[in-house]
Amino acid sequence: MAPKRLPKRKATPEAPTFLKPAAKVEICSSSGKLPLPETLHDVKSSDHNDPPIKQPKQEEEFDETMNTDEEAGIMQKKDEELFSVHALVEIRFDEPSFREAWYVATIVEARGQGKFIVECHDLFVDGGVTFQPHRVEVDAQNIRLPPPETRFAAKFDLTDTVDVFHNDAWWVGSIVAVPRKSKPKYGVNMWSNHEMLEFDRSQLRPHHS
Structure with missing residues:
Protein backbone atom coordinates (compact mmCIF):
# COMPACT_ATOMS: atom_id res chain seq x y z
CA MET A 1 0.00 0.00 0.00
CA ALA A 2 1.49 3.31 -1.05
CA PRO A 3 2.15 5.82 1.70
CA LYS A 4 -0.05 8.95 1.87
CA ARG A 5 1.47 12.22 0.84
CA LEU A 6 1.28 14.90 3.43
CA PRO A 7 0.01 18.25 2.19
CA LYS A 8 2.66 20.86 1.64
CA ARG A 9 2.94 23.44 4.40
CA LYS A 10 2.41 26.88 3.24
CA ALA A 11 5.43 29.00 3.67
CA THR A 12 5.11 31.58 6.38
CA PRO A 13 4.80 34.92 4.65
CA GLU A 14 7.71 37.23 5.21
CA ALA A 15 6.93 40.03 7.62
CA PRO A 16 6.44 43.43 6.01
CA THR A 17 9.53 45.53 5.91
CA PHE A 18 8.09 48.23 8.23
CA LEU A 19 7.56 45.53 10.93
CA LYS A 20 11.11 44.21 10.86
CA PRO A 21 13.22 45.21 13.85
CA ALA A 22 15.68 47.88 12.97
CA ALA A 23 19.26 46.85 12.95
CA LYS A 24 21.43 48.44 15.58
CA VAL A 25 23.61 51.05 13.96
CA GLU A 26 26.72 52.41 15.59
CA ILE A 27 27.56 55.97 14.52
CA CYS A 28 30.42 57.83 16.08
CA SER A 29 31.07 61.52 16.25
CA SER A 30 33.65 63.00 13.97
CA SER A 31 36.01 63.32 16.89
CA GLY A 32 35.66 59.61 17.66
CA LYS A 33 35.29 60.27 21.37
CA LEU A 34 31.61 59.83 22.04
CA PRO A 35 28.99 57.57 20.40
CA LEU A 36 26.04 59.21 18.76
CA PRO A 37 22.41 58.12 19.31
CA GLU A 38 21.40 55.04 17.35
CA THR A 39 18.36 56.38 15.47
CA LEU A 40 19.41 58.18 12.33
CA HIS A 41 16.57 60.68 12.36
CA ASP A 42 17.78 62.04 15.70
CA VAL A 43 21.48 62.28 15.06
CA LYS A 44 23.01 65.14 17.02
CA SER A 45 26.51 65.62 18.19
CA SER A 46 26.93 65.32 21.92
CA ASP A 47 30.51 66.53 22.24
CA HIS A 48 30.25 70.33 21.97
CA ASN A 49 29.95 70.43 18.17
CA ASP A 50 26.56 72.17 18.41
CA PRO A 51 26.54 75.77 17.22
CA PRO A 52 26.95 78.18 20.14
CA ILE A 53 23.75 79.63 21.53
CA LYS A 54 23.68 83.37 21.05
CA GLN A 55 23.18 85.16 24.30
CA PRO A 56 21.09 88.33 24.27
CA LYS A 57 23.33 91.36 24.05
CA GLN A 58 23.39 93.25 27.29
CA GLU A 59 22.82 96.94 26.99
CA GLU A 60 25.74 99.04 28.09
CA GLU A 61 25.12 101.07 31.17
CA PHE A 62 24.80 104.76 30.42
CA ASP A 63 26.86 106.97 32.67
CA GLU A 64 25.09 110.32 32.42
CA THR A 65 27.69 112.07 34.55
CA MET A 66 30.57 110.87 32.40
CA ASN A 67 28.73 111.80 29.21
CA THR A 68 28.00 115.29 30.54
CA ASP A 69 31.64 115.77 31.54
CA GLU A 70 32.84 114.62 28.12
CA GLU A 71 30.43 116.97 26.34
CA ALA A 72 31.56 119.85 28.54
CA GLY A 73 35.19 119.08 27.70
CA ILE A 74 34.42 118.98 23.98
CA MET A 75 32.52 122.26 24.14
CA GLN A 76 35.34 123.90 26.09
CA LYS A 77 37.88 122.74 23.51
CA LYS A 78 35.73 124.08 20.68
CA ASP A 79 35.34 127.43 22.46
CA GLU A 80 39.10 127.73 22.96
CA GLU A 81 39.76 126.89 19.31
CA LEU A 82 37.09 129.29 18.07
CA PHE A 83 37.87 132.17 20.43
CA SER A 84 41.65 132.36 20.60
CA VAL A 85 43.58 135.10 22.35
CA HIS A 86 43.82 138.31 20.25
CA ALA A 87 40.77 137.26 18.22
CA LEU A 88 38.33 140.00 17.22
CA VAL A 89 34.86 139.16 18.54
CA GLU A 90 31.52 140.66 19.54
CA ILE A 91 30.13 140.27 23.04
CA ARG A 92 26.86 140.91 24.84
CA PHE A 93 25.94 141.34 28.50
CA ASP A 94 23.39 139.43 30.54
CA GLU A 95 21.47 142.53 31.64
CA PRO A 96 17.98 142.51 30.02
CA SER A 97 18.41 146.01 28.62
CA PHE A 98 21.58 145.01 26.78
CA ARG A 99 20.75 141.52 25.54
CA GLU A 100 20.16 142.83 22.01
CA ALA A 101 23.42 144.83 21.92
CA TRP A 102 26.68 143.35 20.62
CA TYR A 103 29.91 145.18 21.47
CA VAL A 104 33.14 144.86 19.49
CA ALA A 105 35.97 143.46 21.62
CA THR A 106 39.26 141.56 21.54
CA ILE A 107 39.97 138.44 23.58
CA VAL A 108 42.96 139.00 25.89
CA GLU A 109 42.80 135.86 28.06
CA ALA A 110 41.20 132.41 28.08
CA ARG A 111 40.38 131.34 31.64
CA GLY A 112 38.98 127.90 30.91
CA GLN A 113 35.52 126.54 31.70
CA GLY A 114 34.19 128.57 28.77
CA LYS A 115 35.16 131.95 30.24
CA PHE A 116 37.23 134.68 28.58
CA ILE A 117 38.58 138.11 29.43
CA VAL A 118 37.84 140.60 26.66
CA GLU A 119 38.75 144.22 26.05
CA CYS A 120 35.96 146.33 24.58
CA HIS A 121 36.79 148.70 21.73
CA ASP A 122 34.13 151.31 22.40
CA LEU A 123 33.57 151.08 26.17
CA PHE A 124 36.01 152.80 28.50
CA VAL A 125 36.59 153.22 32.23
CA ASP A 126 38.18 156.10 34.07
CA GLY A 127 41.80 155.15 34.71
CA GLY A 128 42.55 158.25 36.75
CA VAL A 129 44.62 160.09 34.18
CA THR A 130 43.12 158.64 31.01
CA PHE A 131 40.23 156.42 30.08
CA GLN A 132 41.16 152.77 29.64
CA PRO A 133 39.37 150.18 27.48
CA HIS A 134 36.85 148.31 29.56
CA ARG A 135 37.89 144.71 30.37
CA VAL A 136 35.29 142.19 31.44
CA GLU A 137 34.92 138.44 31.89
CA VAL A 138 32.39 136.90 29.47
CA ASP A 139 30.98 133.39 29.02
CA ALA A 140 31.45 131.73 25.64
CA GLN A 141 27.68 131.72 25.08
CA ASN A 142 27.80 135.53 25.02
CA ILE A 143 30.62 135.72 22.47
CA ARG A 144 30.40 135.47 18.69
CA LEU A 145 32.68 136.11 15.75
CA PRO A 146 31.96 139.25 13.70
CA PRO A 147 30.36 138.81 10.28
CA PRO A 148 32.65 138.58 7.25
CA GLU A 149 33.39 141.87 5.58
CA THR A 150 31.58 142.53 2.32
CA ARG A 151 33.34 144.14 -0.63
CA PHE A 152 30.24 145.91 -1.84
CA ALA A 153 27.78 148.00 0.14
CA ALA A 154 24.48 146.18 0.53
CA LYS A 155 21.27 147.85 -0.47
CA PHE A 156 18.45 147.54 2.04
CA ASP A 157 14.75 147.41 1.30
CA LEU A 158 11.66 147.95 3.42
CA THR A 159 11.11 145.33 6.17
CA ASP A 160 14.73 144.06 5.92
Whole structure:
Protein backbone atom coordinates (compact mmCIF):
# COMPACT_ATOMS: atom_id res chain seq x y z
CA MET A 1 0.00 0.00 0.00
CA ALA A 2 1.49 3.31 -1.05
CA PRO A 3 2.15 5.82 1.70
CA LYS A 4 -0.05 8.95 1.87
CA ARG A 5 1.47 12.22 0.84
CA LEU A 6 1.28 14.90 3.43
CA PRO A 7 0.01 18.25 2.19
CA LYS A 8 2.66 20.86 1.64
CA ARG A 9 2.94 23.44 4.40
CA LYS A 10 2.41 26.88 3.24
CA ALA A 11 5.43 29.00 3.67
CA THR A 12 5.11 31.58 6.38
CA PRO A 13 4.80 34.92 4.65
CA GLU A 14 7.71 37.23 5.21
CA ALA A 15 6.93 40.03 7.62
CA PRO A 16 6.44 43.43 6.01
CA THR A 17 9.53 45.53 5.91
CA PHE A 18 8.09 48.23 8.23
CA LEU A 19 7.56 45.53 10.93
CA LYS A 20 11.11 44.21 10.86
CA PRO A 21 13.22 45.21 13.85
CA ALA A 22 15.68 47.88 12.97
CA ALA A 23 19.26 46.85 12.95
CA LYS A 24 21.43 48.44 15.58
CA VAL A 25 23.61 51.05 13.96
CA GLU A 26 26.72 52.41 15.59
CA ILE A 27 27.56 55.97 14.52
CA CYS A 28 30.42 57.83 16.08
CA SER A 29 31.07 61.52 16.25
CA SER A 30 33.65 63.00 13.97
CA SER A 31 36.01 63.32 16.89
CA GLY A 32 35.66 59.61 17.66
CA LYS A 33 35.29 60.27 21.37
CA LEU A 34 31.61 59.83 22.04
CA PRO A 35 28.99 57.57 20.40
CA LEU A 36 26.04 59.21 18.76
CA PRO A 37 22.41 58.12 19.31
CA GLU A 38 21.40 55.04 17.35
CA THR A 39 18.36 56.38 15.47
CA LEU A 40 19.41 58.18 12.33
CA HIS A 41 16.57 60.68 12.36
CA ASP A 42 17.78 62.04 15.70
CA VAL A 43 21.48 62.28 15.06
CA LYS A 44 23.01 65.14 17.02
CA SER A 45 26.51 65.62 18.19
CA SER A 46 26.93 65.32 21.92
CA ASP A 47 30.51 66.53 22.24
CA HIS A 48 30.25 70.33 21.97
CA ASN A 49 29.95 70.43 18.17
CA ASP A 50 26.56 72.17 18.41
CA PRO A 51 26.54 75.77 17.22
CA PRO A 52 26.95 78.18 20.14
CA ILE A 53 23.75 79.63 21.53
CA LYS A 54 23.68 83.37 21.05
CA GLN A 55 23.18 85.16 24.30
CA PRO A 56 21.09 88.33 24.27
CA LYS A 57 23.33 91.36 24.05
CA GLN A 58 23.39 93.25 27.29
CA GLU A 59 22.82 96.94 26.99
CA GLU A 60 25.74 99.04 28.09
CA GLU A 61 25.12 101.07 31.17
CA PHE A 62 24.80 104.76 30.42
CA ASP A 63 26.86 106.97 32.67
CA GLU A 64 25.09 110.32 32.42
CA THR A 65 27.69 112.07 34.55
CA MET A 66 30.57 110.87 32.40
CA ASN A 67 28.73 111.80 29.21
CA THR A 68 28.00 115.29 30.54
CA ASP A 69 31.64 115.77 31.54
CA GLU A 70 32.84 114.62 28.12
CA GLU A 71 30.43 116.97 26.34
CA ALA A 72 31.56 119.85 28.54
CA GLY A 73 35.19 119.08 27.70
CA ILE A 74 34.42 118.98 23.98
CA MET A 75 32.52 122.26 24.14
CA GLN A 76 35.34 123.90 26.09
CA LYS A 77 37.88 122.74 23.51
CA LYS A 78 35.73 124.08 20.68
CA ASP A 79 35.34 127.43 22.46
CA GLU A 80 39.10 127.73 22.96
CA GLU A 81 39.76 126.89 19.31
CA LEU A 82 37.09 129.29 18.07
CA PHE A 83 37.87 132.17 20.43
CA SER A 84 41.65 132.36 20.60
CA VAL A 85 43.58 135.10 22.35
CA HIS A 86 43.82 138.31 20.25
CA ALA A 87 40.77 137.26 18.22
CA LEU A 88 38.33 140.00 17.22
CA VAL A 89 34.86 139.16 18.54
CA GLU A 90 31.52 140.66 19.54
CA ILE A 91 30.13 140.27 23.04
CA ARG A 92 26.86 140.91 24.84
CA PHE A 93 25.94 141.34 28.50
CA ASP A 94 23.39 139.43 30.54
CA GLU A 95 21.47 142.53 31.64
CA PRO A 96 17.98 142.51 30.02
CA SER A 97 18.41 146.01 28.62
CA PHE A 98 21.58 145.01 26.78
CA ARG A 99 20.75 141.52 25.54
CA GLU A 100 20.16 142.83 22.01
CA ALA A 101 23.42 144.83 21.92
CA TRP A 102 26.68 143.35 20.62
CA TYR A 103 29.91 145.18 21.47
CA VAL A 104 33.14 144.86 19.49
CA ALA A 105 35.97 143.46 21.62
CA THR A 106 39.26 141.56 21.54
CA ILE A 107 39.97 138.44 23.58
CA VAL A 108 42.96 139.00 25.89
CA GLU A 109 42.80 135.86 28.06
CA ALA A 110 41.20 132.41 28.08
CA ARG A 111 40.38 131.34 31.64
CA GLY A 112 38.98 127.90 30.91
CA GLN A 113 35.52 126.54 31.70
CA GLY A 114 34.19 128.57 28.77
CA LYS A 115 35.16 131.95 30.24
CA PHE A 116 37.23 134.68 28.58
CA ILE A 117 38.58 138.11 29.43
CA VAL A 118 37.84 140.60 26.66
CA GLU A 119 38.75 144.22 26.05
CA CYS A 120 35.96 146.33 24.58
CA HIS A 121 36.79 148.70 21.73
CA ASP A 122 34.13 151.31 22.40
CA LEU A 123 33.57 151.08 26.17
CA PHE A 124 36.01 152.80 28.50
CA VAL A 125 36.59 153.22 32.23
CA ASP A 126 38.18 156.10 34.07
CA GLY A 127 41.80 155.15 34.71
CA GLY A 128 42.55 158.25 36.75
CA VAL A 129 44.62 160.09 34.18
CA THR A 130 43.12 158.64 31.01
CA PHE A 131 40.23 156.42 30.08
CA GLN A 132 41.16 152.77 29.64
CA PRO A 133 39.37 150.18 27.48
CA HIS A 134 36.85 148.31 29.56
CA ARG A 135 37.89 144.71 30.37
CA VAL A 136 35.29 142.19 31.44
CA GLU A 137 34.92 138.44 31.89
CA VAL A 138 32.39 136.90 29.47
CA ASP A 139 30.98 133.39 29.02
CA ALA A 140 31.45 131.73 25.64
CA GLN A 141 27.68 131.72 25.08
CA ASN A 142 27.80 135.53 25.02
CA ILE A 143 30.62 135.72 22.47
CA ARG A 144 30.40 135.47 18.69
CA LEU A 145 32.68 136.11 15.75
CA PRO A 146 31.96 139.25 13.70
CA PRO A 147 30.36 138.81 10.28
CA PRO A 148 32.65 138.58 7.25
CA GLU A 149 33.39 141.87 5.58
CA THR A 150 31.58 142.53 2.32
CA ARG A 151 33.34 144.14 -0.63
CA PHE A 152 30.24 145.91 -1.84
CA ALA A 153 27.78 148.00 0.14
CA ALA A 154 24.48 146.18 0.53
CA LYS A 155 21.27 147.85 -0.47
CA PHE A 156 18.45 147.54 2.04
CA ASP A 157 14.75 147.41 1.30
CA LEU A 158 11.66 147.95 3.42
CA THR A 159 11.11 145.33 6.17
CA ASP A 160 14.73 144.06 5.92
CA THR A 161 16.26 143.06 9.23
CA VAL A 162 19.55 144.87 9.83
CA ASP A 163 22.17 145.57 12.48
CA VAL A 164 22.61 149.22 13.43
CA PHE A 165 25.70 150.67 15.11
CA HIS A 166 24.17 152.82 17.83
CA ASN A 167 25.37 153.79 21.33
CA ASP A 168 28.71 151.97 20.87
CA ALA A 169 27.13 148.60 19.94
CA TRP A 170 25.35 146.73 17.18
CA TRP A 171 21.57 146.58 17.70
CA VAL A 172 18.87 144.78 15.69
CA GLY A 173 16.17 146.64 13.80
CA SER A 174 13.91 146.62 10.76
CA ILE A 175 13.98 149.03 7.82
CA VAL A 176 10.83 151.15 7.77
CA ALA A 177 12.01 153.91 5.42
CA VAL A 178 14.53 154.00 2.58
CA PRO A 179 16.64 157.00 1.49
CA ARG A 180 15.13 159.61 -0.77
CA LYS A 181 16.35 162.93 -2.08
CA SER A 182 14.60 164.77 0.70
CA LYS A 183 15.70 162.21 3.34
CA PRO A 184 19.00 160.51 2.48
CA LYS A 185 18.90 158.25 5.54
CA TYR A 186 17.36 154.92 6.45
CA GLY A 187 14.54 154.77 8.95
CA VAL A 188 14.93 151.84 11.36
CA ASN A 189 12.53 150.46 13.94
CA MET A 190 14.71 149.35 16.87
CA TRP A 191 13.69 145.96 18.27
CA SER A 192 14.92 146.76 21.75
CA ASN A 193 12.46 149.60 22.40
CA HIS A 194 10.45 149.95 19.13
CA GLU A 195 11.78 153.47 18.63
CA MET A 196 12.18 154.70 15.05
CA LEU A 197 15.60 156.24 14.38
CA GLU A 198 17.41 157.46 11.27
CA PHE A 199 20.86 156.23 10.25
CA ASP A 200 23.41 156.71 7.49
CA ARG A 201 24.21 153.76 5.26
CA SER A 202 27.64 153.47 6.96
CA GLN A 203 25.91 152.66 10.26
CA LEU A 204 24.04 149.66 8.87
CA ARG A 205 25.01 146.11 7.96
CA PRO A 206 23.11 142.92 7.08
CA HIS A 207 21.76 141.21 10.19
CA HIS A 208 24.26 138.87 11.81
CA SER A 209 22.74 136.10 13.93
